[in-house]
Amino acid sequence: MRDDYFLRERLEYLWNNAFNDVERKNIVKIRFKGKWKNKFGHIKKLKNNDSEIVINGYFRDLKIPTYIIDLTIAHELVHYSHGFNSPLPRLYNHPHKGGIVNKDLKKRGFSEALKLEKKWIKEEWQKIANEEFKLKQKIIAKPIRGLFRWF
């Protein structure tokens, strides 16, 4: 299982290698949180003005390829560089307007990773997510003597 330390290392690596033109104007935290079927991550501004990148808790699992996590972090860093949930000047009205995130990711060398991700979501993630969420539904659907049964 991966931990938050792993995420901090990936963030540093990506910032130094693919985003070294982006000024880091505040503290940017990163951690695993939640378990989502349709969301891989997000970035938000905290009350103390730090930014926080959150990565889907399922991605702690080593069966999720590292390039998926890298791409998720890179996606959030693009938002940061565009001034969304960061102190940098806002460059667009909407964070996903006209495919700006993927365009930027391609410029930064993630074209191949984006292709792999598309394939992986179709062939692997949908299976993983369906299993996980089916499991959850079973747990709720089959209470035994007032206790939830865990499969």
Ligand SMILES: [Zn+2]
């Ligand atoms: Zn986004």
